[in-house]
Amino acid sequence: MSEQQKHAGEQGKLNMQPVYYVQAPIDNxxxxxxxxxxxxxxxxxxxxxxxxxxxTTVIAIVAALVATEIYQAEVTIAPADEESGxxxxxxxGQFGGLAALAGVNIGGGGGKSEEAIxxxxxxxxxxxxxxxxxxxxxxxxxxxxxxxxxxxxENEEDVPTDWDAYKVFDKVRTVSNDAKTGMTTVAIExxxxxxxxxxxxxxxxxxxxNRKKRAIDEAEKSIRYLENQLRExxxxxxxxxxxxxxxxxxxxxxxxNVRDEFAFKVIDPAVVPEERVKPKRKxxxxxxxxxxxxxGVFLAFFISxxxxxxxxxxxxx
Numbered sequence: 001m002s003e004q005q006k007h008a009g010e011q012g013k014l015n016m017q018p019v020y021y022v023q024a025p026i027d028n029x030x031x032x033x034x035x036x037x038x039x040x041x042x043x044x045x046x047x048x049x050x051x052x053x054x055x056t057t058v059i060a061i062v063a064a065l066v067a068t069e070i071y072q073a074e075v076t077i078a079p080a081d082e083e084s085g086x087x088x089x090x091x092x093g094q095f096g097g098l099a100a101l102a103g104v105n106i107g108g109g110g111g112k113s114e115e116a117i118x119x120x121x122x123x124x125x126x127x128x129x130x131x132x133x134x135x136x137x138x139x140x141x142x143x144x145x146x147x148x149x150x151x152x153x154e155n156e157e158d159v160p161t162d163w164d165a166y167k168v169f170d171k172v173r174t175v176s177n178d179a180k181t182g183m184t185t186v187a188i189e190x191x192x193x194x195x196x197x198x199x200x201x202x203x204x205x206x207x208x209x210n211r212k213k214r215a216i217d218e219a220e221k222s223i224r225y226l227e228n229q230l231r232e233x234x235x236x237x238x239x240x241x242x243x244x245x246x247x248x249x250x251x252x253x254x255x256x257n258v259r260d261e262f263a264f265k266v267i268d269p270a271v272v273p274e275e276r277v278k279p280k281r282k283x284x285x286x287x288x289x290x291x292x293x294x295x296g297v298f299l300a301f302f303i304s305x306x307x308x309x310x311x312x313x314x315x316x317x
Contacts, residue, residue, distance in 0.1 A: 041304045042297070049296030053289055060288020063279075070278035073196035073271070074187045075204055077264040079113040116263040117184060120207050121175060123166050129206055130165050138195070139168045173203070183267065193273045200270035211263035212256050219253035 042049070119125050130136065137144040140160045145152045151159050174187045186203055190196040223246055230242045256262055 038301075041300055045296070045300035045303065048300055048303075049293060052296035052299065053292030056292030056295065057285060057289040060285045063288075064281035064284040067279040067281075067284075068191050069276040070189050070191055071193035071196050071273040071275075072187050072189045072277040073193065073200045073273050074185050074268075075200045075266060075270040076268040077184050077186065077204055078182060078267050079116075080208075080259070080261050080263055080265045112263070113182075113184075116207060116211055117175060117177070119210060120186070120203065121170070121173075125207075125210065126166050126169055126173075127162050129203065130162075130169060132206070133199075133202065135169070136160060136165055139165055173199075184264070188270070189277065197270040197272045201266075204264060204266060208260060208262045208264060212259070215256040215262065216253055219249045219256065222249045223253070 130139070137146070140151075143152055143158075143160060144150075153159055172189045174189075175184065176187070177184045186200055188196045188200040188203075190199070226242050226246045226249065230239060230246070233239060233242070
């Protein structure tokens with residue numbers, strides 16, 4: 001074996017030997033010093049932190065006490081047209097094909113509940129409710145002179161408009177739907193608990209009246225159209241179909257007239273709430289104290305940082 005081969009073999013053995021790495025010990029002195037510095041800063045400015053926390057807590061207490069109490073009244077409703085397979089839905093299944101041929105809406109189709117909910121939150125429906133119940137002075141009582149029965153504004157431009165009323169009312173009204181049960185909850189939040197309950201119940205009454213009137217108008221319009229078509233045709237099969245459609249529309253009108261809860265059935269009417277939902281005074285006080293602590297700690301470290309910077313600048317000189 002040559003010298004070169006021996007040297008290569010020895011070099012390979014050296015390369016195959018394991019290599020051990022020794023990790024240098026972690027020096028925690030610096031971390032401990034930093035923690036001690038932080039603690040010294042907190043102790044140095046502890047009265048500042050306590051003072052700011054006390055101040056913000058007092059402000060939170062005062063704000064919680066003077067805040068307007070808000071009450072929430074809820075009414076739970078269910079779609080009235082889904083109670084059974086009969087009624088308008090059954091008529092739609094029986095005469096729907098004939099109605100489609102004649103271009104007449106017989107009613108009872110899907111999406112009636114969704115349409116009613118959309119109407120409940122619509123601007124037109126809301127403004128009608130506001131004006132019918134004379135809610136403008138109630139919604140803007142700070143700008144209304146009850147004795148003089150006029151707005152306390154210098155310019156006519158400052159008088160609350162319908163759009164202003166809609167925005168205010170839309171904030172106090174919430175509509176939530178439970179997909180599992182099909183129930184819908186309409187809630188009103190207002191500072192007067194009696195008014196909150198009244199508005200919630202009246203909204204559903206007006207919604208049912210709105211849908212009822214629309215159904216009656218559509219049925220009567222369809223009947224007039226079908227009667228005109230009946231007079232113009234002499235085909236026996238067509239006349240029979242038109243008679244059936246007229247009968248169906250007459251039943252629709254009859255059902256709408258006899259059902260007060262036409263679109264929605266009230267499951268749980270709104271009652272006058274006894275407990276407020278706002279303000280959450282305990283939460284406000286706790287948050288006020290926490291904000292004070294965080295603000296005090298921030299100021300403490302900020303002041304300490306400024307002092308250290310000044311001292312380092314003085315030593316550099």
